Amino acid sequence: MTVQQQQQHREFLKSEPGVEPILVEGLFRASPERIFRAFTEPEDVHAWFVPNSGNLVSAEIDLKVGGRWRFVIEKTAEKQIQFEGEYLAIDPPNRLEFSWRHVQEFADGRREATDASHVTITFTETGKATEVRLRHAAIKSEDARRGVGGGWDGCFGRLADLVAA
Structure with a gap:
């Protein structure tokens, strides 16, 4: 990624790094329906969810209130x-709300998970584009908020590339 692309992608993070809640916003040249699908269809999630040049191992989505999602990185x-998390509210193509945990599962059966945090995303049509506003709240530590904020920022950059294609 060029320095110009990195600077452009950093513009999505609207809150100060490490501050609660994390606020990420972007204007994408696609319909709200297209952007909503990018957040809710596994094949689209594979294309943008991991920042930089990484790729997901798998994406599982049970898109219903109470349904679970899991993205293996x-x-x-x-x-x-x-x-991983659970869908709390689904209003296509306007709003998506879900819980969020970072989990490590070990070969010996141990499982380490963060406390659940909360993500709310709104999709608002603006002319021929969609304004996406993401609010990620209830992350316990400043370091974790910095990591998650940077991750969402990079992911939004890849999302912009996906919907521009």
């Missing part, structure tokens, strides 16, 4: 690292 013989 790393899998080795020793452990699996994933994000």
Whole structure:
């Protein structure tokens, strides 16, 4: 990624790094329906969810209130690292709300998970584009908020590339 692309992608993070809640916003040249699908269809999620040039191992989505989602970002013989949660509100193509946990599952059966945090995303049509506003709240530590904020910022950059294609 060029320095110009990195600077452009950093513009999505609207809150100060480490501050509660994390606020990420972007204007995307696509319909709200298209952007909503990018957040809710596994094949689209694979294309943008991991920042930089990484890729997901798998994406599972049960898109209904109470349905679970799980995005595996790393899998080795020793452990699996994933994000997971439950859908709390679904209003296509306007709003999506879900819980969020960072989880490590080890080969010996141990499981380490963060406390659940809360993500709310709104999709608002603005002319021929969609304004996406993401609010990620209830992350306990400043370091974790910095990591999650930077992650969402990079992901929004990849999302912009996906819907521009």
